Amino acid sequence: MSQTSDRRRILSGVQPSGKLHLGNYYGAIANHVALQDQGDAYYFIADYHALTTVQDRERLAELVRDVALDYLALGLDPAKATFFRQSDVPEVTELTWLLATVTGTGLLQRGHSYKDKVANGITPRAGLFLYPVLMASDILAYLSDVVPVGKDQVQHIEMTQDMAQSFHEAYGCEVFRRPEALMAEGAAVVPGTDGRKMSKSYSNTIQIFAEGKPLKTSVMGIVTDSLGVDEPKDPEACAVYQIYKLVASPEAAAEMATRLAAGGYGYGEAKKALLAAVNEAFAPARERRRALISDPDYVEDVLRAGATAARSVAREVVGRAREAVGLARASVTDT
Ligand code: ADP
Ligand code: TRP
Numbered sequence: 001m002s003q004t005s006d007r008r009r010i011l012s013g014v015q016p017s018g019k020l021h022l023g024n025y026y027g028a029i030a031n032h033v034a035l036q037d038q039g040d041a042y043y044f045i046a047d048y049h050a051l052t053t054v055q056d057r058e059r060l061a062e063l064v065r066d067v068a069l070d071y072l073a074l075g076l077d078p079a080k081a082t083f084f085r086q087s088d089v090p091e092v093t094e095l096t097w098l099l100a101t102v103t104g105t106g107l108l109q110r111g112h113s114y115k116d117k118v119a120n121g122i123t124p125r126a127g128l129f130l131y132p133v134l135m136a137s138d139i140l141a142y143l144s145d146v147v148p149v150g151k152d153q154v155q156h157i158e159m160t161q162d163m164a165q166s167f168h169e170a171y172g173c174e175v176f177r178r179p180e181a182l183m184a185e186g187a188a189v190v191p192g193t194d195g196r197k198m199s200k201s202y203s204n205t206i207q208i209f210a211e212g213k214p215l216k217t218s219v220m221g222i223v224t225d226s227l228g229v230d231e232p233k234d235p236e237a238c239a240v241y242q243i244y245k246l247v248a249s250p251e252a253a254a255e256m257a258t259r260l261a262a263g264g265y266g267y268g269e270a271k272k273a274l275l276a277a278v279n280e281a282f283a284p285a286r287e288r289r290r291a292l293i294s295d296p297d298y299v300e301d302v303l304r305a306g307a308t309a310a311r312s313v314a315r316e317v318v319g320r321a322r323e324a325v326g327l328a329r330a331s332v333t334d335t
Pocket of ligand 1: 197201
């Protein structure tokens with residue numbers, strides 16, 4: 001865990017809300033793993049956020065464990081990045097309150113994510129409404145410089161900038177750093193098996209750690225048009241190829257594109273090639289995941305060590321925020 005101050009701090013949170021899929025991998029996780037070599041990376045499992053949608057104790061514990069295993073198996077290296085559970089640093093909930101007191105409700109009412117979730121039937125509770133404030137607190141409590149996120153989260157980073165500014169203006173201080181969103185360069189939107197964006201909420205995913213029959217069923221179930229084997233096909237309009245080019249080597253992808261365009265190559269064959277490519281690409285990660293499952297103490301130790309390091313940063317920053325608003329630097333029970 002590098003703490004050197006001259007390196008930019010990179011921070012992102014992952015909601016433990018279901019099995020991770022290829023969209024998550026190519027849209028976010030691969031980028032997180034690559035960034036751990038380019039700065040002081042902090043990654044956390046956003047379990048406080050998950051409470052806005054998961055209200056089942058056992059399920060939450062299982063989802064948190066899954067994300068930890070998945071990230072470690074996919075290459076997150078605890079020697080390079082600080083990896084922890086959001087709720088192991090309760091200071092972020094305290095900072096959430098301090099920020100909420102300087103945040104206009106209009107700002108939150110304009111939140112796309114809030115409006116989308118409510119439109120999709122999630123009950124509009126206060127926690128869901130305050131979700132962006134909790135997220136701002138995550139970002140500001142660790143003095144993050146760069147926040148790698150998908151497009152859907154960019155507005156939350158802009159809100160974070162606004163909240164930091166409101167706090168500084170209200171109290172005439174400079175406690176926080178201004179964070180910037182970082183969108184993965186050229187990160188494509190990965191199509192799902194029905195051609196829409198791959199997403200848990202559409203049940204159209206290909207899960208990273210699915211194997212055998214379930215994996216085969218999802219890959220073979222990718223919806224294609226009805227062109228016959230002999231007819232020439234447009235690779236760019238084909239979800240199988242769109243996914244294949246992310247998973248396979250550039251040469252193999254170019255070969256599939258040529259074959260599809262030439263005709264005489266059916267979607268069934270393309271799907272088999274995709275299945276083989278997924279199996280090959282994720283075999284080492286599956287192996288590591290199995291090893292991690294058999295060593296739960298290791299995973300827990302990683303998260304605890306990460307929380308200890310993260311908490312010392314948050315304590316310091318939230319302490320300064322407390323002082324700025326006129327509270328004692330630490331609560332009397334926290335000395
Ligand atoms: P889901 O849509 O399955 O609920 P999340 O919203 O939890 O996924 O997304 C977690 C991360 O994965 C975000 O950074 C998001 O931008 C990225 N992501 C999710 N689906 C895709 C996709 N189909 N293509 C690219 N990135 C994706
Ligand atoms: N809201 C983010 C998502 O759903 C997860 C998250 C929580 C996050 N806190 C964060 C991301 C702080 C970046 C920074 O993907």
